[in-house]
Amino acid sequence: MMTLSLFLIFVLSSMTMIMNSPVLLLFNILMMALTISWLTGAMFSSWYSFLVFLIYIGGMMVMFSYFVALSPNQYLKINNYINSFITSILFFPAQFNNNMKPYKFDSLYLYSPVYNWYQFYMLMFMIILLLMMMLIVVKMINTSKGPLRPFMYV
Template sequence: MKSLFLISLINSCLLMMSSHPVLLMTFILSQTMIVCLISWLYLSVSWFAFVLFLIFLGGLMVLFIYITSLASNEMMKIEAKNFLATLIFLASSLLMMSYFMNSQSTENSIFNSTTKNFFSMYSASASFLILASMIYLLLTLIVVVKISDKFNAPIKNLV
């Protein structure tokens, strides 16, 4: 768990250092995977992390297409000034993180409160509401797919 936080911190620092759009998207995608892994390990529910990853991935695909169309031939370069500032920030963050992560009491209290809040949200009394929301979302998905059908689309130009 601590190694995932460390990788996330390093990834965030590298994200601040980069300026190329494709490299930024790569760092954001890896950060998304790390966040999903951390949420899966904390909550022990794999479907929540998977749905979170799919939502992030869908948004990133749209951003990736948009940004690569804007900056398709831009060269990647690393500036030395940004690299030094990022390195100093990373070193100080690692020291603070190693100090705070050594205390077991904070980790256990965060884990217990997160787990308690998660399971109270999905209790038996709220199961009908959750099921109704799932059915509503499924029906909405089916309607959107039918509306945006290739041959019967209302968005289609009638020439």
């Protein structure tokens, strides 16, 4: 299972050389982040993989918004031959790998002290606090005076 995941990461990282638009690059890097966080979650704690994924995606969203603001509008041209070749490369080794074991769900994390009944009020307080902070930041932002170009719908 790990070799298949590492092979998928290798194929996705080699595909970045043939990408020609920021949207395709973002999708490719998003798939790499999902694969890396899935692999990290299988080896370590799922909280660690979730935090790595959130940090990675947050940085990618900022970079993607600047790239989209600076680049002109481009049409997305997808070559069907390249897509079929990449799909066959991804699924060809999976057919010959007979020693794959099914992923077992470890129920140890269900008994984590974070979800304990005594910590329920603290967890609810943190959720409400984060929601309030997000709403305050969204309310404070003025999109017409931002550094990016405004999105106009015609």
